[in-house]
Amino acid sequence: xxxxxxxxxxxxxxxxxxxxxISVIGAGNVGMAIAQTILTQDLADEIALVDAQPEKLxxxxxxxxHAAAFLPRTKIIASTDYLVTVGSDLCIVTAGARQIxxxxxxxxxxxxxxxxxxIIPPLAKxxxxxxxxxxxxxxxVLTYVAWKLSGFPSNRVVGSGTNLDSSRFRFLxxxxxxxxxxxxxxxxxxxxxxxxxxxxSSISVGGVPVLxxxxxxxxxxxxxxxxxxxxxxxxxxxxVISLKGYTSWAIGYSAANLARSILRxxxxxHPVSVLAKGFYGIDDGxxxxxxxAQLGRGGVLGVTNVHLTDEEAQRLRKSAQTILKVQSQxxx
Ligand code: 6V0
Numbered sequence: 156x157x158x159x160x161x162x163x164x165x166x167x168x169x170x171x172x173x174x175x176x177i178s179v180i181g182a183g184n185v186g187m188a189i190a191q192t193i194l195t196q197d198l199a200d201e202i203a204l205v206d207a208q209p210e211k212l213x214x215x216x217x218x219x220x221h222a223a224a225f226l227p228r229t230k231i232i233a234s235t236d237y238l239v240t241v242g243s244d245l246c247i248v249t250a251g252a253r254q255i256x257x258x259x260x261x262x263x264x265x266x267x268x269x270x271x272x273x274i275i276p277p278l279a280k281x282x283x284x285x286x287x288x289x290x291x292x293x294x295x296v297l298t299y300v301a302w303k304l305s306g307f308p309s310n311r312v313v314g315s316g317t318n319l320d321s322s323r324f325r326f327l328x329x330x331x332x333x334x335x336x337x338x339x340x341x342x343x344x345x346x347x348x349x350x351x352x353x354x355x356s357s358i359s360v361g362g363v364p365v366l367x368x369x370x371x372x373x374x375x376x377x378x379x380x381x382x383x384x385x386x387x388x389x390x391x392x393x394x395v396i397s398l399k400g401y402t403s404w405a406i407g408y409s410a411a412n413l414a415r416s417i418l419r420x421x422x423x424x425h426p427v428s429v430l431a432k433g434f435y436g437i438d439d440g441x442x443x444x445x446x447x448a449q450l451g452r453g454g455v456l457g458v459t460n461v462h463l464t465d466e467e468a469q470r471l472r473k474s475a476q477t478i479l480k481v482q483s484q485x486x487x
Contacts, residue, residue, distance in 0.1 A: 174200040174201060175198070175199045175200050175201070175244050175418055176199060176200065176201040176202075176203065176242055176243045176244055176245075177193060177198065177199040177201070177202050177203075177243065177244065177245045177246075177247065177414060177418075178202075178203040178204075178205065178239075178240040178243040178245070178246045178247070178278070178282070178285075179193075179202065179203070179204050179205070179246075179247050179249065180205045180206075180240075180246065180247065180248045180249060180250045180274055180278070181205075181206060181248065181249035181250030181251060181291070182204050182205075182206035182208075182211060182212050182215045182216075182233070183206075183249065183250075183253070183401075184401045184402075184403040185249040185290060185401070185402070185403055185406050185407070186204070186206070186247075186249040186250070187215055187219075187403075188403035188404055188406060188407030189247055189249065189290070189406070189407045189410045189411060190202055190204060190215075190219065191219065191407065192407040192408055192410070192411035193411050193414060194219065194222070194226050194227075194229055194231075195226065196411055196415065197227040197229075198411065198414055198415055198418060198419075199229055199414075199418070200229060200230065201229065201230040201231075201232065202229055202230070202231050202232070203232050203233065203234075203239045203240050203243065204216055204231070204232070204233040204234075204239075205233070205234065205235065205236075205237060205239060205240060205250075206233075206235065206250070207235060207250070209235050212233050212234075212235065213233060215233070216231055216232070216233035219231050237277035237278065237280075237281055238281060240277075240278060240281050240282060241281040241282065242281070242282060243278075243281070243282040243285045244282075244285060244286065244418060245285060245286050245288060245414055245417060245418060246278045246282060246285050246286070246287050246288070247288045247290060247410060247414070248271075248274060248275075248278075248287065248288070248289050248290060248291055248297075248301065249290045249291055250270055250274055250291060251263065251266075251267045251270060251291035251292065251297075252266040252267060252270070253401060254292060254392075254396060254401075256393075256396055256397045256400075257393070257397075263292050263293060264293055264296055264297075264481065264485075267291055267292070267293075267297055268297070268300055268485060268487075270291075271291075271297060271300050271301060271304060272304065275287070275300075275301050275304035275305050276304060276305075278305070279304075279305040279306065279307065285311070286311045286312075286313065286417055286454045287301050287302075287305060287307065287311060287312045287313070288313050288314070288315060288410065288413060288414070288417075289301050289312070289313070289314045289315065289428070290314075290315045290406065290410055292347075292348075293347070293348065293481070294314045294315060294316055294347045294428055295314055295316065295346055295347060295428050295442075295443050295444050295445070295478050296443075296478060296481055296482055296485075297314070298312060298313065298314030298316075298428045298443040299441065299442065299443045299478075299482055299487075300485070300487060302430065302441075302443065303487045304487075309429070309430035309455070310453060310454040310455045310456070311454045311455075312430075312443075312454075313413070313417075313427050313428060313429060313448075313450070313454060313455055314347070314427060314428025314429075314443055314445070315347075315406070315409060315410055315413060315427065315428070316347050316426060316427045316428030316429075316444070316445035317342070317343045317344055317345065317346075317347050317351055317426045317427070317428075317445035318409045318412065318413060318425050318426055318427050318445070319347070319405055319406055319409040320343040320347060320351055320388055320389075320426075320445075321341065321342045321343045321426045322336070322405060322408075322409055323387075323388045323391050323405070324341050324342070324343050324353065324384070324385070324388045325337075325339040325340075325341050327384050327387055327388065328341055328358065328360075328384065331384065332360060334360055334361070338360055338361045339358070339359075339360050340357075340358065340359045340360070341353075341354070341357075341358040341359075342354050342357070342426045342447060343385070343388060343426060343445075344426050344444070344445045344446055344447065344471060345444050345445060345470065345471050345474035345475075346444055346445075346474045346477060346478055347428065347445060348389070349389060350470075350473065350474040350477050351385075351388070351389060351445075351474070352467055352470040352471050352474060353381075353384075353385040353388070354461065354463070354467060355381055355467075356462065356463070356464050356467065357461055357462065412425070413425060413427060413450065416450040416451065417450050417451065417452065417454065418452065419452075420451045420452040421450070421451065422449055422450070422451045422456065423449070423450060424447050424448065424449050424450075424459050425447070425448060425450055426445045426446065426447055426448075427445055427446075427448050427450070427455075428443045428444055428445050429443060429444075429445070429446055429448045429455050429458060430442075430443055431443060431444050431446055431458075431475060434446055434458050435463060435468055435471055435472070436468060436472055437471070437472055437475045439475065439476065439479055440479050440482075442475045442478050442479050442482065443478070444471075444474055444475055444478055446458045446459075447459040447461055
């Protein structure tokens with residue numbers, strides 16, 4: 156009664172290829188944008204979805220499964236039970252209360268810490284060797300919370316952080332200069348949000364350092380123009396939320412971009428939220444914020460020692476203090 160008649164005298168290849176499994180926790184706008192980007196980019200053999208709402212979760216699972224004829228083969232499973240995540244290589248956490256228009260990211264915190272107490276321990280239990288990628292906001296503090304609740308070494312806990320802010324930044328600079336955003340090397344580090352730090356001193360376009368180029372050509376540039384671009388990055392999440400209610404596509408690509416670097420061992424450098432203690436003069440306490448970090452199959456492989464101006468370093472430490480102050484109120 157089998158569709159295929161088995162061929163005789165076969166033996167499985169040995170050793171069998173390791174399958175890659177990604178779990179996405181939270182099947183909301185962000186979780187589903189991430190899942191669909193992972194599917195189209197062929198990053199996993201199996202995707203497991205978890206959400207607290209069983210009907211919505213099953214609906215999202217079926218809707219994705221129905222695209223199978225157009226996609227690379229990926230097994231898609233879903234359950235409200237964390238058993239479905241067993242053996243994950245990467246767990247991406249997007250579950251959370253939604254940011255309301257005008258609400259600061261920090262206001263979301265207490266609501267989300269309570270959710271994480273029910274999410275992180277079962278993920279760590281079913282996939283003790285997994286890498287945790289936190290997306291839920293406020294992402295830096297929640298990455299710290301996930302690190303604490305998981306008991307994992309810090310190289311296996313990373314927050315999507317300012318990888319998204321940096322891509323918004325590169326888009327705006329590219330738009331301003333009428334070049335391709337992929338040719339713009341620019342990053343924003345620090346807190347994902349209001350106190351993020353734009354690294355103007357290290358921006359280059361096609362390998363040409365921008366600020367020193369302008370200075371050499373004696374082209375005047377307004378500090379206000381630069382600050383305006385950074386402000387537009389900071390405001391962009393609020394703007395999209397006020398217009399469409401949530402953000403999804405850019406964070407979907409951003410998280411899939413990180414997943415690729417990790418699972419395919421790309422050893423690329425991304426501004427992501429990592430344990431920052433000991434870097435750039437941050438030594439007040441255990442704080443996660445975005446630094447240019449190298450990502451690979453081992454998770455966070457290291458932090459790049461980029462040159463920061465005194466002002467940039469000072470802003471970064473202020474960013475760290477902002478996050479630490481919030482963290483100290485959690486009692487973790
Ligand atoms: P959403 O569409 O409300 O989805 C959240 C999902 O989480 C819902 O489907 C809920 O049912 C589910 N959920 C709630 N509690 C639990 C639980 N205990 N276990 C499992 N699932 C649960 O929100 P949206 O997808 O728009 O945003 C999700 C989170 O991502 C929010 O915290 C956002 O602020 C954050 N973002 C972070 C970004 C970043 O760059 N780090 C970018 C965009 C959004």
